[in-house]
Amino acid sequence: MRNKLVLKFPQSLLDKPIISTVVKRFDLDFNILHAQTKPEGLLILEISGTDENYNAAIKYLENLKVNMQPLSKDIIRDENKCTNCSACIPHCPTQSLFIEDRKTMKVGFDPEKCIACEACIPVCPYKAMSLKL
Amino acid sequence: MPKTYEEINKKIKNNEAVVLRADEFIELVDKKGLKEAAKEVDVVTTATFGPMCSSGLFINFGHSNPKIKSGGGEAYINEVPAYTGLAAVDLYIGATACQWNDPRNQIHPGKFAYGGAHVIEDLAKGKDVRLKVHAYGTDCYPRKELDTWINIKDLNEAILYNPRNCYQNYNAAVNLSKKTIYTYMGTLKPSGENITYSSAGQLSPLLKDPLYKTIGIGTRIWLAGAQGYISWYGTQHNPNAERNNKDIPTGGAGTLAVVGNLKEMDAEYLRGTSMQGYGATLTVGIGVPIPLLDEEVAKYAAIKDEDISAPIVDYGNDYPICKSSDLGHVTYAELKSGKIKFKGKEVQTSSLSSYNKALEIAEKLKQEIKQGKFLLSRPAQLFPSSDTDKTQKPLNYKEPKKEIFQ
Structure with missing residues (x-):
């Protein structure tokens, strides 16, 4: 199992070593894609391990009242605002923004590849890209 | 043929x-x-x-009662300054104008989230926008302040x-x-x-x-x-x-x-x-x-x-x-x-x-x-084409005399 998750921590958990506990106890690998403590505790992780360990870890986090959602939903493109100009493309490190078809020059967005680094947000002249957490 | x-x-x-x-x-x-x-x-x-x-919009917003002469005064649409140097209730709002309180590039790089261009888009969408006018007042245009919502359908003209x-x-x-x-x-x-x-x-x-x-x-x-x-x-x-x-x-x-x-x-x-x-x-x-x-x-x-x-x-x-x-x-x-x-x-x-x-x-x-x-x-x-002498010239810079700044 390999998954990208957005974790939001309630104030009461901010001083606890939750992720290191999860990693040790459930033998998971993780890659930190984004971390912040203000205005709220927020971590974007790519977690991988056996299905059994992964599911057990998720249950453990749920019991601690850590809010979780899959990352793919987080950067959103507003199709009504996007003009398919392509200004964002060189700023996307994972090619999740790309030209779908060179004949029409339509810009595609693959949320699966997106790591929510937010580089596309300020460079979009039409404010079409936004972060939803 | x-x-x-x-x-x-x-x-x-x-x-x-x-x-x-x-x-x-x-x-x-x-x-x-x-x-x-x-x-x-x-x-x-x-x-x-x-x-x-280099884009912008001329509007004529109609005469209020009592009348106001925006010409020579100041006007803002959604806090974006419009050019008033025209007759009584004509304005021109340019695409690149910033809201008067926009931090611009003071926090670099600035966002420029809303400017004259956004006013033009909002008007085109049929949204109400806020017009504020400060005028000096005259015998025939006594009003000095105007603060109102305007909508494209009520404007006499909106000419891009x-x-x-x-x-x-x-x-x-x-x-x-x-x-x-x-x-x-x-x-x-x-x-x-x-x-x-x-x-x-x-x-x-x-x-x-x-x-x-x-x-x-x-x-x-x-x-x-x-x-x-x-x-x-x-x-x-x-x-x-x-x-x-x-x-x-x-x-x-x-x-x-x-x-x-x-x-x-x-x-x-x-x-x-x-x-x-x-x-x-x-x-x-x-x-x-x-x-x-x-x-x-x-x-x-x-x-x-x-x-x-x-x-x-x-x-x-x-x-x-x-x-x-x-x-x-x-x-x-x-x-x-x-x-x-x-x-x-x-x-x-x-x-x-x-x-x-x-x-x-x-x-x-x-x-x-x-x-x-x-x-x-x-x-x-x-248009003048390549067989004419029309060109684009740089600024002919003439240094002002120093005393202008003293």
Whole structure:
């Protein structure tokens, strides 16, 4: 199992070593894609391990009242605002923004590849890209 | 055999005109040859959709009771200053104007989230916007303050007037400095890591009529969904810019000044635009029909991306100090491929104008002509072309005497 998750921590958990506990106890690998403590505790992780360990870890986090959602939903493109100009493309490190078809020059967005680094947000002249957490 | 405007318009009225988008016409010429294609097709539609800073709106907001003279006073629409130096209740709001309290680039790079361009888009969408006027008061216009909501449907006039749109070709921008820069050509990474461009290339109006044989003063155009007009050549119109052996300018050259009724426009093709670290601007959709009057006009209309090239300009070092970059040219076919070879390495390319939207506009104009809803107009006067001495001059700087500052 390999998954990208957005974790939001309630104030009461901010001083606890939750992720290191999860990693040790459930033998998971993780890659930190984004971390912040203000205005709220927020971590974007790519977690991988056996299905059994992964599911057990998720249950453990749920019991601690850590809010979780899959990352793919987080950067959103507003199709009504996007003009398919392509200004964002060189700023996307994972090619999740790309030209779908060179004949029409339509810009595609693959949320699966997106790591929510937010580089596309300020460079979009039409404010079409936004972060939803 | 040459065709006339009258013959083409007659066919349009009878729904018999053969109309193709510029990209379709290129394919037809490849298939059938220029002679055959020129005979078969009556009109080629061209279009562009890109940020055009020299854009703005004249409004007349109507007389309040008691009356106010905004002229010579101050006016703000959604906190964006409008130009008042006109008669009593006429205003002009420019695309690049910032809200008076916008931090601009004090926190660099500024966001420029809302400016004159966004006011124009909001008006076009039918949203209410807040008008505030401060006036000095006169015997016939005694009112000194006005604070009200206005809506496009209540305005007497809302006339989009853009003094410089539709640049005929443009630079490809690169940044050879060591830090990221924020320009009207987008955010440019340091050390030449990316290249941006801004032209619809083979679809772009003035690149398909490079010597202005059909596009001139009085040409009816598709302006953000309405039927507008070319009112003059645009500011910085420079027909004497360098051209290649097919008469195509190899950098910025001609420009258009355009005018139209905002009340008839579609906000989809008029977008408030925020260039990070640079400013607010208006992205405008423009379509221009080219009547294939003869084989020569058709030859130009069939020019391809492969034949059009842009100069690579270093915005990190050279552009700010009017230095030419001498970094070579790159064709739009190469730019549109997504990467080019530059200084020995592969560099990503991307566009500020939208080719995809330009295609959509060229198609809309094509359908309007085919359905007999859009007739062509013969220019009242052609633009100064490369056979005149019209050029673009730099500022003739004259140092003021020191005492002015004392």
